[in-house]
Amino acid sequence: MQAEGPIKPFPSHTGQDLDKRLLDLLSKKPFSKSTIVIRLSVLILAILTMYAFVSFDYKDVKLLDALLLTMDNLKIMFFEPHLKHFTFTQALYQVSITLGLAFLTTIFGAIIALMLGLLAAGNISTKPLSIVIKGTVALIRAVPTVLWVLIFAVAAGLGSVAAVIGMTFHSISYLVKAYSESFEEIDKGAIEALQASGANWWQIVFQVVIPSSITYIISWTFMRFEINFAVAVAMGAAAGAGGIGFDMFMASGFYFDLSEIGAITYFILIIAICLEIFATHIKRKLKVLS
Amino acid sequence: MSADIFAKKRRNSLVLFLIIGAATVVSIIITEFSMAKGFTSVPKAIQWSLSNFYPTKDSLTKLPDILIKLKETLLISIAATTLAGILAFVFAILGSNTTRVNAFFGGFSRGIAVLFRNIDVSIWALVLLFSFGQSSLTGYFALFFGSFGFLTRAFIETIDEVSSSSVEALQATGASYLTIISQSVIPSTIPQMISWVLFMIETNIRNATLVGLLTGSGIGFTFNLYYKNLNYDIASLVVITIIISILCIEYISNYVRRVIL
Numbered sequence: 001m002q003a004e005g006p007i008k009p010f011p012s013h014t015g016q017d018l019d020k021r022l023l024d025l026l027s028k029k030p031f032s033k034s035t036i037v038i039r040l041s042v043l044i045l046a047i048l049t050m051y052a053f054v055s056f057d058y059k060d061v062k063l064l065d066a067l068l069l070t071m072d073n074l075k076i077m078f079f080e081p082h083l084k085h086f087t088f089t090q091a092l093y094q095v096s097i098t099l100g101l102a103f104l105t106t107i108f109g110a111i112i113a114l115m116l117g118l119l120a121a122g123n124i125s126t127k128p129l130s131i132v133i134k135g136t137v138a139l140i141r142a143v144p145t146v147l148w149v150l151i152f153a154v155a156a157g158l159g160s161v162a163a164v165i166g167m168t169f170h171s172i173s174y175l176v177k178a179y180s181e182s183f184e185e186i187d188k189g190a191i192e193a194l195q196a197s198g199a200n201w202w203q204i205v206f207q208v209v210i211p212s213s214i215t216y217i218i219s220w221t222f223m224r225f226e227i228n229f230a231v232a233v234a235m236g237a238a239a240g241a242g243g244i245g246f247d248m249f250m251a252s253g254f255y256f257d258l259s260e261i262g263a264i265t266y267f268i269l270i271i272a273i274c275l276e277i278f279a280t281h282i283k284r285k286l287k288v289l290s
Numbered sequence: 291m292s293a294d295i296f297a298k299k300r301r302n303s304l305v306l307f308l309i310i311g312a313a314t315v316v317s318i319i320i321t322e323f324s325m326a327k328g329f330t331s332v333p334k335a336i337q338w339s340l341s342n343f344y345p346t347k348d349s350l351t352k353l354p355d356i357l358i359k360l361k362e363t364l365l366i367s368i369a370a371t372t373l374a375g376i377l378a379f380v381f382a383i384l385g386s387n388t389t390r391v392n393a394f395f396g397g398f399s400r401g402i403a404v405l406f407r408n409i410d411v412s413i414w415a416l417v418l419l420f421s422f423g424q425s426s427l428t429g430y431f432a433l434f435f436g437s438f439g440f441l442t443r444a445f446i447e448t449i450d451e452v453s454s455s456s457v458e459a460l461q462a463t464g465a466s467y468l469t470i471i472s473q474s475v476i477p478s479t480i481p482q483m484i485s486w487v488l489f490m491i492e493t494n495i496r497n498a499t500l501v502g503l504l505t506g507s508g509i510g511f512t513f514n515l516y517y518k519n520l521n522y523d524i525a526s527l528v529v530i531t532i533i534i535s536i537l538c539i540e541y542i543s544n545y546v547r548r549v550i551l
Contacts, residue, residue, distance in 0.1 A: 033549055034481070034549050034550045037546055037549045037550050038480060038481060038484060038550050041484055041488075041546055041550075042484070045368065045372045045487070046372070048365065048368045048369070048372075049368060049369040049372045049373065051365065052365035052366065052368060052369035053369060055362070055365060056362075056365075056366075056425075056426040056427065056430070057362065057425060057426045057507070058425055058426065058427065059423065059424065059425040059426075061422055061423060061425045061427055063427070066421045066422050066427070067421075069420070069421035070417075070418060070420075070421040070422075070431075073417060073420050073421055074417070077417065096320055097320055097321055099317075100316070100317035100318075100320040100321040100323075101317075101321050103313055103314070103317045104314065104317045104318065104321065104323060107310065107314055138537065138540070139533065139537075142532070142533040142536040142537050142540070143529060143532065143533055144496040144497075144499040144500060144532065145496070145500075146499060146500045146503060146510075147499065147513065147529055147532070150513075150517060151335060151339065151343070151529075152331060152335050154335070154338055154522075155331050155334040155335035155337075155338050156327060156328075156331035156334070156335070159322075160321040160322055160323045161323060161324060161327045161328050161331055162331070164321070164323050164328060165328055165331055165332060165335075230410040230412075233410055233412060233413070234410055234411070234412035234500055237412050237416065237504060238412065238500055238503045238504050242321070243321075245412065248412075248413065248416060249416065249504075252416035252417070252419060252420075253416070256420070258417075258420065261413075261416065261417060265409060265413055268408075268409070268410070268413065269405070269408050269409060272408035272409075272410075273404065273408055276404070276407075276408065
């Protein structure tokens with residue numbers, strides 16, 4: 001936490017003054033700006049939550065009955081999983097389509113975001129360019145991924161092309177923010193030293209910027225891959241992108257088959273947990289290296 | 291010697307690039323993605339949106355309806371996140387290595403968090419649809435379960451990072467478990483936790499659109515309705531209201547984060 005305002009020099013060091021100053025500090029602390037903001041945000045969130053429950057559109061749903069039903073449904077899902085409308089190998093193939101969508105999106109996103117991230121980082125780019133890119137990226141990020149996919153679906157038709165392009169848009173905006181922030185944390189001295197020795201922009205980027213932030217780049221990119229896998233499942237369900245998500249949508253919306261949803265959930269869960277373990281492993285390894 | 295290291299480094303990165311390249315090619319084949327179509331669709335989409343995807347004067351008459359749905363979606367996201375945050379805090383205290391009661395509860399709550407975190411909100415939405423139908427509660431619980439898993443992990447990391455030394459100090463004075471939690475853990479972690487909750491609210495508003503599309507409620511449903519009826523002007527108005535609300539919330543949470551952290 002930062003101190004509020006400049007620290008004033010103390011003219012006389014009499015005991016009385018010190019006592020007064022201590023009292024001042026003690027009485028001031030509970031009312032500092034950060035405490036007020038913390039309390040205010042907790043209060044506002046509490047009020048909004050209560051208001052939300054009052055204003056919900058319950059549509060005659062009995063909360064307790066529905067919750068008990070949910071428990072039953074979860075029991076069917078997780079303890080009686082079976083595949084009816086497709087085989088195990090087909091399910092594996094569908095999962096690999098979803099993984100493929102996530103991978104393509106992450107790779108395209110990372111390549112484009114790396115270039116834009118360099119131009120968006122305040123310390124290696126010009127200020128106007130940085131502001132323009134950061135603003136555009138914030139705007140792109142504000143639109144949910146599913147809407148990007150649906151917007152591209154009008155031009156490219158529903159399918160993998162619209163899904164990859166739409167998801168890439170969102171990945172770019174996420175990664176540009178992450179990359180440019182890690183570029184901005186680079187030691188100023190290293191860049192200045194290279195500038196002073198007459199290095200051009202490309203040399204600075206390849207000799208200082210990328211090497212000193214490569215661990216961040218890798219862990220952010222992998223984190224985005226994890227997110228993109230979940231997004232690819234969702235896009236299969238909501239925007240016709242294919243893959244395991246679409247099968248899940250069919251099992252839920254058309255066959256009403258909870259056991260099949262359970263089996264699909266296991267597939268997704270196993271992949272997602274593997275990715276998480278791998279990501280944690282990479283992060284730990286990179287931390288040791290740096 | 292040093293030449294060896296450089297050669298090895300070069301070889302390693304070459305292998306890495308080859309693996310990534312191969313995986314890209316395999317992914318392109320498996321997903322039937324066409325590069326040419328991908329590249330041409332971007333200018334096509336831009337051209338299309340410039341000629342169709344903007345609100346007209348007529349679409350403004352639908353604005354009040356859209357705003358009602360938007361408000362509903364915002365409230366669902368906030369309520370789901372705050373209650374998930376409270377539950378996540380309890381689980382985080384049980385799961386954190388500094389504050390856990392015993393190893394069994396620690397492992398149990400970490401396991402629950404892993405399970406909930408890795409089941410995406412879209413799956414929750416499709417499952418809850420069976421029991422809650424097309425009510426607001428479907429979206430609410432889908433977001434609640436998704437946020438709960440994520441926030442538990444984030445809170446565990448925060449508690450481990452921030453409060454281990456102060457917990458030890460209080461333990462040395464013989465303070466009781468509840469005193470340690472209320473006097474040391476909560477005060478030292480609350481700024482971080484609020485910042486995570488605010489981040490989750492932002493994410494949940496985006497997720498709420500997706501959940502709404504899947505379950506037929508909230509702003510996602512409104513978008514889908516106009517989109518499927520080819521009323522692109524009204525659909526664009528929906529997108530604009532979503533953008534504005536997300537940017538506003540991002541601004542507020544950035545401000546709060548700047549002040550409290």
